[in-house]
Amino acid sequence: MALDTFFIRAFVSVALASMAICTCNISRKEGHLVVKCRKERHFPIGLPPEVKDLDLKGCILQDLSRSDMSKFKQLRSFIANGCHIRRIELGTFDDNLELESLDLSRNPDIEASLKVKTICHISQVNIRIKVLNLAVMNIGSAKFILILRCLEKMKLSALDLSSNKIGRLKDHIFGRLTSLLDLRLANTYPVNVRAFTNLTLLQTLRLGNNELMDFPNFVDKETNKTLLPSLTALYLDYNRIRSLPGEPVDLERLEFLNLRGNQMINITSAGMVKVLPSVKTLFLNTNTRFRLDQSSFNPNLIRLELRDCHGEYSWETRNIFRGLKNMVGLSVSNSHFNGKNKTLGYIFKGMTKLSYLTVDDCGIKEIPDESFRDLVYLKLLSLNHNKISSLSPVLFKDLRSLEKLYLNYNRLTLIRDGSISSLLGTLQIVDLSYNPYACDCNLLWFLKFYRKAEIVIANKNYKGAYMCLSPRELFKVELSSVNMTDADCRHLSLGTKLGISLSSVLVVTACFTLLVYRFRWYMSYAYFLLRAKRREARERNDGIEYAYDAFVVYNRNDVIWVKDKLLPVLEDTARLKLCVHDRDWLCGRDVMDNIVQSIESSRKVLLVVSNAFAISQWCHLEMTLAQHRLQEEDRNALVLVLLERIERKNITPRLLLQMRRQTYLEWTEDDPTGQRLFWKKLRRAVQKPVGSIIHGSSVHQQAPHIAEDSIAPLLGSSTVEAELATCEGNASEANILSE
Structure with a gap:
């Protein structure tokens, strides 16, 4: 056999060289000569006459004549797919009486009349042809009927008429092609299922890309029997089918179903088990809208494709594959696993x-150790294009039959000894390319494995497939160029160094925590003292010139108190300038603009709080804006005055928080002494201090005696005075909330 091949190759090479034509690939397959020619610009000459399979796919032939084909007496298969043929001589294949398979597809420029004459002539002469491919031949509806009548004389087992404009199929139009086993009608919209009457031997039907809206019903309404009793494979890919049929379609032998690229909404057990009980292979790729429940799939399934469906697998649907005990192949690539890896595990x-599991491009970062524990017969595992950064030493320990492992384009920096070494008894191919390896001593085991591995390391010969990304001195260095040995790694390992460093950090942290706890009260006192001094210095040295000393926020129900009591005391007596919205706001201006402008133009914001204030949305808005100013500038900008006891039902969470965080003043209606103290404290709160409040001085007056100093000022006080004022404010708050 080898000697015959040598002489044939030598003969062909000499012949082709002498004629200055391009060489073709010549080989033997199952004992007969096979020739494949690509991109030839004419029919190749000098080929041996004993060729049985001649493949000219993609060559530019233009014309095809009997003289081209006459010498191939033993030819059984001829492929002229996409050869730009314009003319076929009548009788071209008259000398090829052994021809069994003819492919003239993707030659739409052949003259219409020649198409019919040529095919009808072939049907009379080449009666042994069983497989005929006429896809993309620009066969119209009228020519299609004529050609089909001629084909009825042949005993075809496979016919491809895809992508022709043959129009709506008439009832029983394929009725005389009773020997058909494989019929392809992709992209021949529309489809009439009654056209398949009498095709009782048909096993494979392809109806992809036909804009089908519903799953076809192959039950003959006249006889109530199935039209295709022998059908085992049905292709309905790239249609617009939204759901499985709701009633039986009498396809009891159907084992293969392709629904790729449809618009499936949901898959239920009723549709799978009751309507399609015998399906074993199901393709649902690129159906991005459908939902699955816990019992969506037929328990008889052995292969399931859910790739590119963007499925969401959560803890609630963790049992979705539990009943598929006969499953051999599963793909869930381009999906998402929720539940912090519990679902994946x-x-x-x-x-x-x-046997085959594909989980590519699912955004997986970590894989639980128990994920593959039951997959003892798994042969292929693909986890490409994820975000896996580490592999547990026990992750693959139960995969006793694994032959192919793919982990390229992940984030693996380290391959530890044991993570894949447990697979070396069965593993044949491993792909760990395009990962950001850290080439230190922890990678030494893998470097040795990479250099002397007895199994196939995929992409090993591709530049840049296996590179170091750290440390800096080995950045983008190929693993094959890293000369690291055991002697280089005998010094203190990085792990030991890290352990010592972490232990030192923990000891220091523990000591610091104990010291902080022991002296926490002294530290708190020092913090508040420094904070008070810093705020006083800021207020004394504040170079901003404000238009108003305070912006008064109040409810309209309290306007009499503001005008009759507040303004005379603070403006007439204390010579302070207040911003009051009833008097100082510009007419015609937006309310929000007026509020913001007033807050920005005032050194303080004085909140006159009453029950009416507490239930007013506008008052709360003004208070909220003022609070934001306080937080942004880190200064005491708010002064709270309570005109009355606030009912519990009127106190909002924001107002309650402000009352708890800051001391406030209470107005006493019938207590002259209390009123005098109220006005004194209010003036001190609104006026801008110059001296140190910590040391008891103020620009307006010095503390005359000890009793007066013991009264804690509202704002800007020392830490001790603030504590006293806080106690006073909290006691008042307790009285208010007790109502």
Whole structure:
């Protein structure tokens, strides 16, 4: 056999060289000569006459004549797919009486009349042809009927008429092609299922890309029997089908169903088990809208494709594959696993017969150790294009049959000894390319494995597939160029150094925590003292010139108190300038603009709080804006005055928080002494201090005696005075809330 091949190759090479034509690929397959030619610009000459399979796909032939084909007496298969043929001589294949398979597809420029004459002539002469491909031949509806009548004389087992404009199929139009086993009508919209009457031997039907809105019903309404009793494979890919049929379609032998690229909404057990009970292979790729429940799939499934469906697998649907004990192949690529990896660790349990599993591009960062525990017969595992940064030493320990492992384009920096070494008894191919390796002593085991591995390391010969990204001195250095040995790694390992460093940090942290706890009260006192001094210095040295000393926020129900009592005391007596919205706001201006402008133009914001204030949305808005100013500038800008006891039902969380965080003044209606103290404290709160409040001085007056100093000022006080004022404010708050 080898000697014959040598002489044939030598003969062909000499012949082709002498004629100055391009060489073709010549080989033997199952004992007969196979020739494949690509991109030839004419029919190749000098080929041996004993060729049985001649493939000219993609060549530019233009014309095809009997003289081109006459010498190939033993030819059984001829492919002229996409050869730009314009003319076929009548009788071209008259000398090829052994021809069994003819492919003239993707030659739409052949003259219409020649198409019919040529095919009808072939049907009379080449009666042994069983497989005929006429896809993309620009066959119109009228020519299609004529050609189909001629084909009825042949005993075709496979016919491809895809992507022709043959129009709506008439009832029983394929009725005389009773020997058909494989019929392809992709992209021949529209489809009439009654056209398949009498095709009782048909096993494969392809109806992809036909804009089907519903799953076809192959039950003959006249006889109430199935039209295709022998159908085992049905292709309905890239249609617009939204759901499985709601009633039986009498496809009891259907084992393969392709629904890729449809618009499926949901898959239920009723649709799978009751309507399509015998399906074993199901393709649902690129159906991005459908939902699944816990019992969506037929327990008889052995292969399931859910790739590119963007499925969401959560803890609630963790049992979705639990009943598929016969499953051999599963793809869930381009999906998402919710539940902090719990779902991934549980979802493949019980699939003991699974041989092929693809989980590519699912955004996986970590893989639980128990994820593949039951997959003892798994042969191929693909986890490409994820975000996996580490592999547990026990992750693959139960995969006793694994032959191919793919982990390229992840974030693996380290491959530890044991993570894949447990697979070396069965593993044949491993792909760990395009990962950001850290080439230190922790990677030494893998470097040795990479250099002398007895298994195939995929992409090993591609530049940049296996590179170091750290440390800096080995950045973008190929693993094959890293000369690291055991002697280089005998010094203190990085792990030991890290352990010592972490231990030191923990000891220092513990000591610091104990010291902080021991002296926490002294530290708190020092913090508040420094904070008070810093705020006083800021207020004394504040170079901003404000238009108003305070912006008064009040409810309209309290306007009499503001005008008759507040303004005379603070403006006439204390010579302070207040911003009052009834008097100082510009007419015609937006309310929000007026509020913001007033707050920005005032050194303080004085809140006159009453029950009416507490239930007013506008008052709360003004208070909220003022609070934000306080936080942004880190200064005491708010002064609270309570005109009356606030009912519990009127106190909002924001107002309550402000009352708890800051001391406030209470107005006493019938107590002249209390009123005098109230006005004194209010003036001190609104006036801008110059001296140190910590040391008891103020620009307006010195503390005359000890009793007066013991009264804690409202704002800007020392830490001790603030504590006293806080106690006073909290006591008042307790009285208010007790109502």
